[in-house]
Amino acid sequence: MKLFVGFLWGIFVLSRCRAAPAHSDVVMTDQAEEHPEESHYDVTLDRCGGIEFDAIAPDEKGNIFFFKGDHLWKGFSGPPELANGTFQELDEYHHLGHVDAAFRMHNKDEYDPKGHDHMFFFLKEKVFSYYQHALEKGFPVDIRQIFPGIPSFIDAAVECPKGECTTDSILFFKGRDVYSFDIKTKTVKQKVWTHLPNCTSVLRWVEHYYCFHGTNFTRFHPVSGEVSGVYPKDARRYFMSCPNFGHGEAHRKPRCKLDAITTDITGKSYAFTGSLYIRLDKPHDGSHHFPITRSWKEVSGPVDAVFSFGDKMYIIQESQVYIYKSAAHYTLIEGYPKSVREELGVDGPVDAAFVCADEHVAHIIQGQKMIDIDLAATPRAVKSETSLPVGKVDAATCDSEGVKLFVGPEFFLYQSPKVLAVSKISPEAQKIPPGVFGCEHKET
Structure with missing residues (x-):
């Protein structure tokens, strides 16, 4: 045998x-x-x-x-x-x-x-x-x-x-x-x-x-x-x-409040908070935060928004965009960072951003408005603009469950970007799960 x-x-x-x-x-x-x-x-x-x-x-x-x-x-x-x-x-x-x-x-x-x-x-x-x-x-x-x-x-x-x-x-x-x-x-x-x-x-x-x-x-x-x-x-x-x-800061559980979140083309998911990030798709490795500079060495300090499109990850920090090639180790594309205006056709800063799988529209959130930008168009320009039913959004993502808008320690789930665009009221808020994001809900 x-x-x-x-x-x-x-x-x-x-x-x-x-x-x-x-x-x-x-x-x-x-x-x-x-x-x-x-x-x-x-x-x-x-x-x-x-x-x-x-x-x-x-x-x-x-x-x-x-x-x-x-x-x-x-x-x-x-x-x-x-x-x-x-x-x-x-x-x-x-x-x-x-x-x-x-x-x-x-x-x-x-x-x-x-x-x-x-x-x-x-x-x-x-x-x-x-x-x-x-x-x-x-x-x-x-x-x-x-x-x-x-x-x-x-x-x-x-x-x-x-x-x-x-x-x-x-x-x-x-x-x-x-x-x-x-x-x-x-x-x-x-x-x-x-x-x-x-x-x-x-x-x-x-x-x-x-x-x-x-x-x-x-x-x-x-x-x-x-x-x-x-x-x-x-x-x-x-x-x-x-x-x-x-x-150090990387060894304390942060508050359950996100700055940005995304999943790249290889299936790697990340959430960003302060100067730290956590890998979400590696439960076998446990939950632990690392300094952002460990994987994206050119990015110093907190980020405002992150989204993935094709084999690239876009990291927005104030008025600049860093674009990284998604691979085993992220590599900054030559010539970056560039201004948000030059890359996306809108002025920074940006509160949150997301791209749904198999789509080429970047949904940029600024205040209570969502700006849609066609990433397949050259030059890139605003495609549409809608009002949102929620206040200031900290982070956003689009996954198999729908669109999630993170506001403080909670998030709101919408079926799709279209549903989000026409919604007049917010759905019931849900707590950010501490076990998933390696965070804790702290009393204010």
Whole structure:
């Protein structure tokens, strides 16, 4: 019988059965090197006191697990727990030592067209595959059976889907050596990233890649290993809630009030509030806000409106428009920003804007009026103008449910732009869902 190794392949002859953050270079002591098992099991389990994690990985629900010795932490706050309480079978192989590396895999291919999430754990020369926290039958097996060409005793591993890497891949780290494993062809390319610290764990989170080393982390590009920005940073300030470690704006839940919202042609959805944004279509990664400059580095500060048309995203800030090419990483189109007047034929500023799928009309909201602009026309000019039944609109979007106008902590739903244009009264207001937008309704 064939062992079904998830979506990865299905060519191994064995039995088959299915069984979100707030946030070092530490050198091991001579005693730790001489007694490696003690260095992992005799730790003080206070991650706020400074811990170099053995592995970090999310599960299929987006819960991020931090592993150290025979313990783990679930999420960014809370006490440590025994790892065998969640991953029972690991205790049966305790003689293998601590978890060397772990990652979540979600990949749809010809071996598993439905696709599902697995967690892979690496302990010395063995690999374990878990589905919904249960060990899949036939595991553990030698790493080379599942990942030929990958050495034993790896330090870290992380999934890198096509679009972020050249192909659907797994990145394995051992010292400064990085092994890029092509999931489909099962070929390996080895490279050396001397500029990156030795990663004891690596986490992919909302399309960003983090190398953890000591109590610090460094964000890097998964293809080149390039590090942009000021790193390393202390993980305790970003990936966990620790007293005496201040958290930046990006690690507090903002009020449920949006500045802008859109979904691009690739299906990626974003909501903007203040100088932050949240990715809405990645529930498996949990809800967390990031600085806008992380994905759109040329845009500083809050935005007024955002809409997507074709393969481009339009970000309006005061009297200027930034147009980005939608891809794995957004790229500002040469020659931008330009003025709102030059690009859209109206003067800024703009309160909100939206474009419905399969349409080429930008609905620009200023005060209590909605201005329709034909994006297929050159030059662009006002097509029509109507009055709105609501007061000042903060953000707007058009999706499968209809047109949503966000006003403060609430939104109003209309069946279509045409219905919105002829409406004389507002429908019943609905509260912005905190769980979706990672926000909270605060008392005024």
